[in-house]
Amino acid sequence: MEYGDMTLFCADLANPLAGFFNVGWLGGKTKFPEASVLDSDIEQLKSLIFLPAFRSCHFRISRGFASCPVCNDGGLVTSVIHGETRMLGDFLILLPSLKRGEYFVSPSLILHYVEFHGYKPPKMYIDSLRALNEGDAISAASIFNDAVSNNAG
Ligand SMILES: [Zn+2]
Numbered sequence: 440m441e442y443g444d445m446t447l448f449c450a451d452l453a454n455p456l457a458g459f460f461n462v463g464w465l466g467g468k469t470k471f472p473e474a475s476v477l478d479s480d481i482e483q484l485k486s487l488i489f490l491p492a493f494r495s496c497h498f499r500i501s502r503g504f505a506s507c508p509v510c511n512d513g514g515l516v517t518s519v520i521h522g523e524t525r526m527l528g529d530f531l532i533l534l535p536s537l538k539r540g541e542y543f544v545s546p547s548l549i550l551h552y553v554e555f556h557g558y559k560p561p562k563m564y565i566d567s568l569r570a571l572n573e574g575d576a577i578s579a580a581s582i583f584n585d586a587v588s589n590n591a592g
Pocket of ligand 1: 507511551555556
């Protein structure tokens with residue numbers, strides 16, 4: 440699925456979800472913002488994706504792994520943290536925004552897009568990522584499901 444950065448998350452929902460912004464949904468067709476991202480920001484993104492402390496920020500965990508639409512080779516996508524190779528592409532990440540009550544929704548492949556394709560997420564995403572501490576880990580599934588329930592009516 441390809442969605443523009445900072446559009447409201449909609450995916451398979453009936454209505455776009457207010458306060459939930461798409462970031463990093465590359466599709467391989469449309470040009471995306473390219474610029475270098477600081478190593479420290481990439482490390483923080485790796486922490487959000489791979490460290491157990493942030494596991495509750497993950498939701499919609501799937502059994503299969505999505506491949507990269509930019510590489511477009513159907514292959515499995517991996518990244519390395521602390522010398523260990525790990526798979527990407529089987530869940531979404533909910534990152535709390537610095538703006539209270541707002542969130543960014545990204546596929547875990549966002550790390551691969553940043554590391555290998557030079558994709559640069561919006562400034563607000565990076566600022567929010569920098570501000571995230573282990574103690575701030577959120578319960579993504581319940582926050583998301585509550586928002587969807589409230590949005591339905
Ligand atoms: Zn790729």
